[in-house]
Amino acid sequence: MRHGPAVRRRKLGEELRRLRLDAGLTSRDAGLRAGWHQSKVSRIETGASGVKAADVTLLLDVYEVADPQLRALLETLADAADGGGDGWWHAYRGLLPPEYRDFISLEAHACAARTLETSVVPGLLQTPDYARAVTRAALEELPAATVNSLVEVRIARQSVLTAERPLELSAVLDEAALRREVGGVQVMRAQLDALRETAQLPHVRLQVLPFSVGGYVGLTSPFVIFSFPNISDLNVVVLDHLTSSLYLERKEDLEVYGAAFRTMQARALSPADSMDLIARISEGA
Template sequence: MSGKRQNPPTVRLRRLAAELRLLRSAAQLTREEVTERTGVNGVTLYRIEKARARPQKRTLLALMDLYGASATQRADLLAVQSGSHDQGWLRPYHSELPEEYTAYIGFEAEARSVRNYESLFVPGLAQTERYARAVIKGVLPTASQREVEQRVRARIERQAVLTKPNPLQLWAIMDEAAVRRMVGGREVMVEQARHLAQLAEEPHVTLQLIPFDKGAHAGMTGSFVHMDFPDAQDPELVYVDTPAGDLFLESETEIRRYKSMFEHLQAVALDMDDSVKLLDSVAGQRD
């Protein structure tokens, strides 16, 4: 039997589906209860929450009314819904939004594996609390203490994906600059280097460092994250953090380009054992 091939859901549609699932869960409602109270067909609701169907605006409004969505959430979800057919997504940065509500964290929580290259930072999933606090204060110098602590808490909570029963597969490559830069002071960086070395012992984590003496390499253009997902209908994503906002890429051409870039970085980086030796050296030099 032949049939029309269904296009995979776009990154925006997937994010909309995830946010609606979270809102329904927060409202402590079953799908059956939502159907009874809104009149939205149960099959339709299921398809919306699985990113298999784009909700009509009136349906989205009815769901947000029932779930008690805030004004900010309503505006955000309506904007996502209006462009849900488009590939790619530059999500504007809003300093007033806490980090735990950003789209990236939602995708990371759903991912099967993450390949992360960082040129200047230790990857968020591998940061200690003190390093994370120092980084956030440095990158966001105008943030209030409350905002800093909110973001630190969100960053540390994200790391639960590495300790859950079926943990995220993390492959992180860092330029040596990420562990040499004195973020938060000597004591903080010794703790961070040792944490990285300990994390490298986990079977689902691979850490590699690119030493300074390797010279120029493909990652010098900037950091990025490549994610894939358990559901075959959810395409791979590439995430790039820019000053303008969160950039999500999903075209096959972009995915191939970043996968190739990561392969080049794997080849130029030290292997796991030598990377851990470099981390031990960094920690020892700072004791």
Template structure:
């Protein structure tokens, strides 16, 4: 019998985990100290602090007592604990998508800003349906038609983040290869280039292209996404999609490294106006 699929972590669960790690560190305690004083299994505490499980209320209360949390901290963390598994963004068919991808969709849905670098693809939030269909079918060669359609539908639903009342802030940087490679045919790429030009007119969207003549640059090892969230207390997150599996990075050192990398890419890329000119030329070349 297959195991019941677990929900991916939410932003709130990650925040709870981060706050508990911080409180323990402030109290000068190791996980082993907590086990000795409160009888909480070390492995369980590790899972709580890594946002892999939600602590039961009595466990959370015991930790807050041990860490001598203030009344304000208690109220805040208990409120987070009570809603830490909410997954309002899930659709019925999402249960058939890979768990890492549904986790990414959830984090993206709650993000304030997304900074996305892509070397070979148009960013998912900026893809047309035709381009998304062609690229998913091409990359995921073993997928059934149903699986392809589910991925395309999920990608199109994600783009509502750009048109909601308080839209997500998107800053996307791509290598010129992403707009030069013919995915789905010339007509599909012309439509995609024009769609990007329309998106660039929105105040919450910034788009830059790194031209071929810039040579080697910091983004060549691979793509990544950096997210931050409306509440500054929610930890920032970096997502990296690799052939070996998806990675969610959140340590301060990792966040700093990818922030620095994105800043280098901003500096080497064409400015938004010159990027728009290049996109317009690419669209014309598809006639």
């Protein structure tokens, strides 16, 4: 169980080690060809130290890795794991805690996300007014200007759903998240209508766990599973708590949460029936 940058440093190192072995090189060979000491290669591969994107590029050249998508992913992960990068969220460094910036980075670079939400609409599906009401409720002492900036961030995150290669989003929502009138009747009705509209996107799958299912695994623990292109070993589960986020990276954890999500999808209403329920709730709002 680790924080995001440490997870990605270690996993990035494992991937670079695999590529080195595939190239038939020892760590000493790689160091010599890169003009480094062998210990630098070892530190990178164990995740003991950060690594710049330029260093990753050099290693990929040494290993003769030609796949442009793989190269871009590893170079981007190097910047993110080292605390650098040029993602839009870095403009909000003074506002966002490191854990939230790292979550946004994961979200921006993932190819797919599976999320369970038990009490609120997922951030990627929130309207501005709903996001503002949620933020005010959770952080009621913040000044209005800060709340507005946090809402800007929330809405900016949603660009992953309209990108050239959009995030594949599978969301399971507890019915409670749909019936809680966050922000009042009008805000909630607009939010429910927006959910139905976004669910029409071919890369978005939205299902509702109705009250009739009773208790279920995950009832008290919302989570997100991020998946990445080309490298399944980079997949990670994120558990969001009141003051921090935790990242689960072990294969066993990924299997347990993946199985739990599949179980909840099976118990949830179908996407079509979920849309019907949301429409009924909206009409009664």
